[in-house]
Amino acid sequence: MREKVVVFTGAGVSAESGLRTFRDMGGYWREYAIEAVASPEGWKANPRAVLEFYNERRKAVLQASPNAAHTAIAALEERFDVVVITQNIDDLHERAGSTNVLHVHGEILKARSSVDPSLVYPLATAVIEMGQLCEQGSQLRPDVVWFGEAVRFMDEAAREFARASRVLTIGTSLSVYPAAGLVSKAKPAAEKVLVAPEIDRPPPGYRFFQGKAAAVVPHIARCWLEGRKPC
Numbered sequence: 168m169r170e171k172v173v174v175f176t177g178a179g180v181s182a183e184s185g186l187r188t189f190r191d192m193g194g195y196w197r198e199y200a201i202e203a204v205a206s207p208e209g210w211k212a213n214p215r216a217v218l219e220f221y222n223e224r225r226k227a228v229l230q231a232s233p234n235a236a237h238t239a240i241a242a243l244e245e246r247f248d249v250v251v252i253t254q255n256i257d258d259l260h261e262r263a264g265s266t267n268v269l270h271v272h273g274e275i276l277k278a279r280s281s282v283d284p285s286l287v288y289p290l291a292t293a294v295i296e297m298g299q300l301c302e303q304g305s306q307l308r309p310d311v312v313w314f315g316e317a318v319r320f321m322d323e324a325a326r327e328f329a330r331a332s333r334v335l336t337i338g339t340s341l342s343v344y345p346a347a348g349l350v351s352k353a354k355p356a357a358e359k360v361l362v363a364p365e366i367d368r369p370p371p372g373y374r375f376f377q378g379k380a381a382a383v384v385p386h387i388a389r390c391w392l393e394g395r396k397p398c
Contacts, residue, residue: 175339177255218297224275225290231257242392252324278290321346324346333358341370361375
């Protein structure tokens, strides 16, 4: 049985592919009110504006390409049983070659029914239009988790963290809960690594590598693939 590795990624990984973050300086929440475009209440008040917001985000995702961090993460599958748990709603991990990805905040390249969350549809184009309906006759909405909605796969993600012998956390401020709480689920004996440009306080037991994901993650992945500890 191959060794289990969990890779937990946040917005900092996608940012290096040119995708704007939501929370950082220059992020979307400095231009848009969260409740207007990322909440059930905003959707109810003005669904057209919400669709337009995510249509623009979707176009940016389709124009972006995986970076060296995405590629290095995918390469870990050569030796390890890897699961990527990501807070990102883009598909850059999959395009880089990762085959087991849990999107805890949803996927922007899919749409779902606004009345039945189980009805999910891959999108053939970059836009969801007003008047596009699910099979039950309700307006399609982005298949992303809004504020006030339940984060996905949390039980499965917690189990993966608890089983992993290595955990690599990248590009997250660890400030978005409940997903950020997953890092505490790793077993004490696991090798735990955190990569970020800066962090106020690394979680207990995590070794902190300061820097951008595309520069640091390939080094860590190469060390693990060669059977060495990163230094």
